[in-house]
Amino acid sequence: MTVSLQMLADELAALRPRLDEVSLGIHARPELKFAEYHAQQALTDWLIESGFTVSAGVGGLDTAFVAVHEGSAPGPYVAVLAEYDALPGVGHGCGHNLIGAGGAAAAIGLVRALPGHPGTVAVIGTPGEETGGAGKVRLAEAGVFDGVDAAVMFHPSDRSVTTQHALAAAHLRVAFAGLSAHAAKSPWEGRSALAAVQVFLHAIDALRQFVPPTARLHGIVSDGGQAPNVVPARAAVDLYVRDRTTAAAEALVERVRSAAEGAALATGTRAEVTETGPLYAERRDNPVLAAHFGAAVRALGLDIAPDTPDAPAGSSDIGNLSQLLPVVHPYVQIAEAGTPAHSEAMREAAATPFAHDRAQLAATGLAKVAADLLTDPELLAEVRAEFGAVSAAAR
Template structure:
């Protein structure tokens, strides 16, 4: 184990390194924001990130884990492997209303700050491009396919209206429910039809009534994605897309069973059949690493930010993320870096506009700096370094 702290890894030096790349990082963020792409279709965004990292000395492998828009950019060859995760998919119609352009630029900025001192710290820096967080579970697939096998710690930041260090999330089931009936003329021969849209209505009523008996933390919400073609044709096909969420995977399993009874009731009541299909792999709840959380809190506070109090962090989970699956296996954090969003929240068009403001650009710099400083402290702390390495060995 090396002794002492490399001078280049001082807090001021890390801040200077990120600040020196400010214009490039902001331009990268704005470029990704300007061309939003959906899950598994982020070809332009991934190409921009790959070109940026290659141009700064990273060894980049593309299309990893059989995912065309995933990549792995590496610098250094130390025994302690640290992953900085970049997301860059957008939302249908409202673009980067979740601010993934900020996530990507922050991960890259942290990687740039760590690269020059990787050898001195004995670390390998990996900026891993993880597609399809909004839908598709890119990280789940990459985890299953071995991308994270030798990773000792995984870190990222997500933008939001406030700074939340120990952010939590809910487990998620992403499902599609298709009802199949039989067409008939809605006026001349309705008795020959079996109305799939009615099956949706019955199922929706069942789900609405179920809400009163949901356990704390359980949620369900969805849309009707198909419901017929013309008013005078009894619909033979209808579809719902639903998200089911819960504090834990076990609670989610219970909710799924109860919701499936509502779907079955819709089919039974209308003489239709139904099929439940998994759209994305199940997302697990976030399990942030306590030591990394505490260190990130100190570092982001040192940058002049005021995270929400610890006792409030778990009071409102931040939806669901496939980063939860990573943190179930690998020590990691998924803090929220705050920006001035004018009162808007993620997944609103106003937040998409806020994701390229001066406040958002500062969030990139602060997020990258706090991430890099957290990694440095892990690399220089003998006990934590040993803990993280032992975790890899156990896996």
């Protein structure tokens, strides 16, 4: 039992009006991490109508879901991942509307082309990817990915590439506690937590030349005090610490802790460093899955690069998942080259007909990968062998 790329392309073309409707509906109502109720509803309604059995609010996350379509015979369990959260300030500047709608379309197209497929096809709705939400980490810890043989998704971008390294990222809150006082009458009675924040941020800037070129230290003042006439007793920085590997990011976190201690000492305050969410591990795309996706979308006319090892990278909670099971997270160009991620320009791009042409194409590619994983035991064996080999090397 196999399914041709053309059959899947035909099904995805037929699904295109709904893909656009769901995607643009999510785009028009950007929802932040773990509040993606509209997106969850739009996606699960479509999946239920298409014959999937939906469990919403899985793994302790209200806005997560698992939609499954059981096949006619036992077989592998393949999941298409759907992200659908937006960014504070810029809405869908990461294009997750296309990931969510495209992911659902891929799975629906697959079961329409191959209604008697073996195994299980699922769409797993993974909320809270942005701003350290770590939705996938939380779902994995709750057992939602137990038994999943492979998980596939695509991400919108300003270029197309089948694999791209993603950095490990620690999400920190560096909080300082001082003493409040009248800022004019008796400031010497106070100890300013805001002054500690300033010294700390200077220390981070001073560190920057002396960290590997792959490291990234960036943050915001999340609490700068309450009023100009009160010496701030509390102030805080939210800081991300990233580098190529979990070990490198963790080593850098220790240097950030020292910088916080130094700033506290200098200003007579106390520093407290906490993690605002789980660390995102570096991503390990499965090369067999990546090559298979690349071949499918190239056959559909997409010019996609195999890899860009030195390209600037972000981080994602699929990194943690990639340590547990074979995954692929290719990028598909939906915007003019050079359009920055997490920008208003990317948000506008994520609503264009071109972006939806590309989401349809990417969904066809994902459907082909998932269909072949279900029906071609040799492909799944190759994927597993590659995953096992890398896991053994990492130990």
